[in-house]
Amino acid sequence: MRVFHKLLSTALYIVWDVVAAAAAVILGLGLRFGFNNAALKPDFYASRAEFILLAVAVLLLCNMLFRCYNDVWSRSGLPEYLRQIGSVATSTAVLLVCAAVFQFVPYEVLIIIAMLELIFVLMVRASVRIATWLQMRVRSMRIRSQMTRVVILGAGEAGINLLHKLTNNPDENRLPVCFIDDNQSMWGKKVGGLPVVGGQKKLEEAIRTYNAGEVILAISSAGHDMLKELLITCHHLHCPLKRFGTIDEVSERNVGNAKISDLNLEDLLKRDSVHLNMQAVQNFVEGKTVLVTGGAGSIGSEICRQVLAFGAKRLLIFDIFENGLYEINNELGALYPREDYRLLLGSIRDAARLEEVFACYHPEIVFHAAAHKHVPMMEYNPREALKNNVFGTLNVAKAAIAAHAEKFILISTDKAVNPANIMGASKRIAEICIQILNSESRTDLAAVRFGNVLGSSGSVVPFFKKQIERGGPVTVTHPDMRRYFMTIPEAVQLVLEAGAMAHGGEIFVLDMGEPVLIYDLACDLIRLSGYEPGKDIRIEFTGLRPGEKLFEEISLATEDVSKTPNNKIYICKPADLDEQHIRELLRVLHDYLAKGDEQGAFACVHALVPTFKSASAPCDCGKEASSWNTSA
Numbered sequence: 001m002r003v004f005h006k007l008l009s010t011a012l013y014i015v016w017d018v019v020a021a022a023a024a025v026i027l028g029l030g031l032r033f034g035f036n037n038a039a040l041k042p043d044f045y046a047s048r049a050e051f052i053l054l055a056v057a058v059l060l061l062c063n064m065l066f067r068c069y070n071d072v073w074s075r076s077g078l079p080e081y082l083r084q085i086g087s088v089a090t091s092t093a094v095l096l097v098c099a100a101v102f103q104f105v106p107y108e109v110l111i112i113i114a115m116l117e118l119i120f121v122l123m124v125r126a127s128v129r130i131a132t133w134l135q136m137r138v139r140s141m142r143i144r145s146q147m148t149r150v151v152i153l154g155a156g157e158a159g160i161n162l163l164h165k166l167t168n169n170p171d172e173n174r175l176p177v178c179f180i181d182d183n184q185s186m187w188g189k190k191v192g193g194l195p196v197v198g199g200q201k202k203l204e205e206a207i208r209t210y211n212a213g214e215v216i217l218a219i220s221s222a223g224h225d226m227l228k229e230l231l232i233t234c235h236h237l238h239c240p241l242k243r244f245g246t247i248d249e250v251s252e253r254n255v256g257n258a259k260i261s262d263l264n265l266e267d268l269l270k271r272d273s274v275h276l277n278m279q280a281v282q283n284f285v286e287g288k289t290v291l292v293t294g295g296a297g298s299i300g301s302e303i304c305r306q307v308l309a310f311g312a313k314r315l316l317i318f319d320i321f322e323n324g325l326y327e328i329n330n331e332l333g334a335l336y337p338r339e340d341y342r343l344l345l346g347s348i349r350d351a352a353r354l355e356e357v358f359a360c361y362h363p364e365i366v367f368h369a370a371a372h373k374h375v376p377m378m379e380y381n382p383r384e385a386l387k388n389n390v391f392g393t394l395n396v397a398k399a400a401i402a403a404h405a406e407k408f409i410l411i412s413t414d415k416a417v418n419p420a421n422i423m424g425a426s427k428r429i430a431e432i433c434i435q436i437l438n439s440e441s442r443t444d445l446a447a448v449r450f451g452n453v454l455g456s457s458g459s460v461v462p463f464f465k466k467q468i469e470r471g472g473p474v475t476v477t478h479p480d481m482r483r484y485f486m487t488i489p490e491a492v493q494l495v496l497e498a499g500a501m502a503h504g505g506e507i508f509v510l511d512m513g514e515p516v517l518i519y520d521l522a523c524d525l526i527r528l529s530g531y532e533p534g535k536d537i538r539i540e541f542t543g544l545r546p547g548e549k550l551f552e553e554i555s556l557a558t559e560d561v562s563k564t565p566n567n568k569i570y571i572c573k574p575a576d577l578d579e580q581h582i583r584e585l586l587r588v589l590h591d592y593l594a595k596g597d598e599q600g601a602f603a604c605v606h607a608l609v610p611t612f613k614s615a616s617a618p619c620d621c622g623k624e625a626s627s628w629n630t631s632a
Contacts (some may be wrong), residue, residue, distance in 0.1 A: 024113045024117035149213050150214045154217065155181040217243045285365070290365045297369060315340060320348075375423050375424075401437065407443065410431065411448060428609045443504075445504055446503075473538040478543065508569055
């Protein structure tokens with residue numbers, strides 16, 4: 001039925017254009033020569049009918065060329081009318097050429113015909129638009145009292161687009177009442193028929209004066225401080241703050257696709273956008289077989305999405321989490337052919353399973369994201385952290401080297417720097433192992449180190465959200481605790497570019513911006529949920545958990561940090577390593593874990609990572625170790 005209506009509408013416009021072109025020619029000739037055929041000068045054209053047919057044919061062809069019949073004229077704007085004017089102008093130019101060659105009619109007659117043709121053609125299209133606008137205005141007036149009154153923050157391109165969106169769609173149930181904009185030249189004037197009442201300082205007054213029930217942000221340059229201030233003001237007046245698209249979408253090139261939605265934590269923590277070297281990443285990934293361990297996790301699954309988007313020949317998703325593999329299969333299966341990726345169930349502790357996978361698929365690039373990462377959980381299960389994060393990493397790296405993979409990228413963490421917990425220490429040992437293995441293999445092995453990612457499983461944000469849903473209290477370990485945060489897509493984009501840069505042995509460090517006070521994070525989440533911190537939702541301080549630090553670091557004092565072409569990626573050149581001694585310590589650590597000797601294992605960890613802060617006393621171990629080769 002919808003296709004039939006579209007075809008009928010197009011047919012009616014074509015019929016009208018035929019009538020418009022014919023009428024323009026008849027009137028134009030009549031106004032110049034009179035409407036009596038005998039009064040016309042026969043030198044100029046063979047017959048009136050032939051000229052009418054030519055004008056009609058040229059107009060229809062130009063309209064098709066300019067795609068004027070694809071436009072929805074009931075929702076038309078300036079671009080559609082400019083396209084139609086361009087079509088009529090082109091058809092006139094064609095007729096002028098014909099007139100010069102064949103001496104059809106004088107040029108001044110063609111100008112008259114063009115003006116009449118444009119008036120006739122646009123008349124119907126404008127009438128359709130006006131009728132639609134009147135219909136929506138009548139409908140809006142009927143339901144005006146039931147609509148939410150809206151203050152629009154930003155009278156620029158995005159704000160005007162939002163105004164048109166709300167005005168033309170009564171189903172949005174929103175009535176724009178005024179603009180707020182910091183551009184003083186607009187104050188006291190109207191934009192799109194809506195008053196600009198002042199800058200951000202006038203927001204509270206505007207909400208009260210216009211009895212607004214909602215504020216919608218349509219400003220691309222809104223920073224963290226501005227967003228926080230807006231959120232507090234709106235919350236104080238019980239007026240929800242929304243956004244028009246994501247903050248990155250509120251730009252002139254994306255504004256047409258933007259939608260109204262809730263402000264979220266990513267907006268409040270927004271930093272400068274990542275500028276990815278798309279060509280370098282494309283060359284790195286395109287046409288390659290890529291293996292992602294931990295591919296069903298938060299970071300791993302995003303690597304999978306981006307790798308496929310960059311044109312990988314085949315993606316291998318390796319994970320022990322069966323339900324996670326099922327979920328990512330449902331997601332990717334809706335976007336990509338099944339032969340583009342493989343789901344591989346297995347553990348990185350199972351060296352035989354890894355060898356089987358590498359022998360079967362021969363991945364060229366390996367992203368190792370599989371790890372135990374929950375700090376307090378690993379403090380209670382330290383041996384499991386070491387088995388998985390150290391020897392599981394060695395299993396994957398050795399399998400990659402044996403299969404002659406081009407690159408192996410370890411996903412590490414800022415907790416590996418001066419670690420205060422066994423999880424961080426295990427990741428630091430994994431970094432050391434990768435650097436040692438790189439020195440003796442053709443595979444380029446490197447690590448990428450970054451901090452917390454928003455929304456990842458087990459992170460603080462989902463935990464706080466659940467506490468807020470239960471009515472509180474929200475538990476913060478310490479009022480001074482700070483952490484670095486980054487969105488998952490942003491972190492993975494930088495991981496991919498770092499992988500493209502890697503030549504082996506590097507530890508890449510991502511610029512995480514300024515650290516965020518966890519207490520402020522909790523307050524922001526409470527306000528975003530519509531509550532007042534300390535009043536509606538209580539915040540409790542519970543004390544540091546086992547293995548936690550107040551502040552995370554990005555690099556060690558002994559590491560030489562240098563810049564890369566991307567100003568958000570740095571390279572840490574490690575200090576010299578005693579490779580033989582490290583191999584010995586790893587063998588002894590493996591033996592202690594096999595025997596279940598936790599004290600001995602901790603002593604080895606202290607020896608491997610001297611900056612590891614733990615209550616366990618280090619001991620002189622590893623002297624009797626003789627070789628690197630272990631079952632790990």
